[in-house]
Amino acid sequence: MNKGMTGINKAKIEDVARNAGVSVATVSRVMNGLPNVREATKKKVLEAMKELSYAPNASARSLRTQESRAVLVTIPDFTNPFYSHILAGIGDCARELDYSALIVPVESETRIDKLIKEFLDSKKADGAILLGSKVNDDWIKKYEEKYCIVQCPEFSDGTKNIPHISIDNYKAMYEMTKYIQSIGHKRIALVINDNQFVSTNMRYKGFTDAVNEAGYIYDVEKYIYRGTDYSFETGIVAARQLLSMKERPTAILCISDIMALGVMRGADEMGLKIPKDLSVTGFDDIDFIGMFHPSLTTVKQPCYEFGWESMKLFYSCLYDEKHETEACLPYKIKIRESTGKID
């Protein structure tokens, strides 16, 4: 290294000790707020530290204490706005707890697997927060005993006892469906996908239960469109298909906002007005849907809190003897212009 090598003239604990006329042990005690240091001594040390603008060496400390005070965060897709607020929450909370977040983009399960091994075994991080775990990511169990792992806001099926943060996806979708029914809709469609997220399954169940309870439609499945992703294009295609049924739905519920925007576009192409001819709902309440017209009725997920609470839970797992293993955060149904009454 060229620069940074300049660390040569950086003050170390020994320098502070000499400058304050005490031993390194005392300096260490002051730094770490340990008891049994006379007030006058403490003051001397603090002054010496300031004078030398001393900063303790993180590696030395980690080596000695066996903790890195860093957390590995694996993120499937940086460009998905859904994760942005989560990262912000993790980042802010980590800072508060004096932890560093090592945020690493990963696309495949095998890569996450390797990454965890690499970062945790080498003690670059004390544990991990995994964003977007798939239902069958059972390999996570391997690490569960050795390390502190938090999953957010998805979690794998075989790891329910591993700490995780989420909302009650079942209840959210159930409630949304009930709301749509309450304003008169009977033929209600669902746009979903075949990914491996636990949230998808839960939302599906919430929807079908609500529909079946109402008893309006006999074959729920006829009104379910399954895409392969959460995309705008999938939404368009879904709308085209669902809206050309002979008995077309009067409401289309989507498991993502982006899909819902696609559905609205598809409906628009077919000359349908929202919400007069069709009600549409999304899921997530991502930032930029505020720029669309009509504004979208959706389920607001507490993304920033997802992040913040994940970090807190992570910390608690590491340091508290007794700690929660999961947290279910409150969501909020946001009723806006894209849904309306049926006469």
Place this chain on the structure above:
Amino acid sequence: MNKGMTGINKAKIEDVARNAGVSVATVSRVMNGLPNVREATKKKVLEAMKELSYAPNASARSLRTQESRAVLVTIPDFTNPFYSHILAGIGDCARELDYSALIVPVESETRIDKLIKEFLDSKKADGAILLGSKVNDDWIKKYEEKYCIVQCPEFSDGTKNIPHISIDNYKAMYEMTKYIQSIGHKRIALVINDNQFVSTNMRYKGFTDAVNEAGYIYDVEKYIYRGTDYSFETGIVAARQLLSMKERPTAILCISDIMALGVMRGADEMGLKIPKDLSVTGFDDIDFIGMFHPSLTTVKQPCYEFGWESMKLFYSCLYDEKHETEACLPYKIKIRESTGKID
């Protein structure tokens, strides 16, 4: 710590050495790919490492080598999609170079200042990549000699000699304006803001130079709206004001996509059709503008590459005796539906 404390039974270099029947020095040589190791010895060591699933302790290594192999990345706003691809680029390249990215959200200059001091002085990171530096962030100079700092894609005025990555904002806006003129527009407006980014100033100059050269309007400033941010709302307000002038502009250029979307909304409210009555352009080409109608003509910034190249430049600053101090990446003007000919 509860877990992670389990590091007790982790293999260390000494264990590998014993297991392979060699000294720790030899194991270290093998690990680091140093020459002068007999092939047979190397094989023995590699086997022992695998058998014990040995992972070198990062802190010990950092302490000894005086390098953390981590880079601090300060990001003003996680939720701004513009930064997402940059982070992805940094993350991927860092991984390639075996570096960790410590991504920290920061809102104020003073906090960045503190953060740099804290992370670099304590050797948590070997240097920093600063996202979104303001023109007058001259405090950065303090660190320039001691540490490797890269700015991207904005940079402060007094630090032009400090490594940075960007596009030629002047040229991009100049070209865009020329294009708009080439399709017949004479009264061209600009929506800008009073932030402290160097890119804003450059785009402003590019615009005014192009307009003045053409000589269509005498008072360029009359057609410039200055907001306080890059927001959708600012775009709406700008449109309302600009479009109610007695000689209203036939084209409105914006320095961000979001603002341009706002302008389109504002124009829509006033009953104007795009591009028949008004041409609109944005800047950035952020992902989700693809979902808007009409599709937006804009300047595509190479965000992922911004990130990737920043990381490469950072690395090069650290390890290459001779290295570039800046990189100007190619942008691309994307002509879509929001701009059209004037008869």
Place this chain on the structure above:
DNA sequence: TTGTAAGCGTTATCAC
């Protein structure tokens, strides 16, 4: 080609 040993900057266990 390989081994020995010093040292990186802390923390923590003893003495005093």
Place this chain on the structure above:
DNA sequence: GTGATAACGCTTACAA
């Protein structure tokens, strides 16, 4: 209350 000093796990002269 305070001070020596032995780790923590690695890299790297220097010796062999």
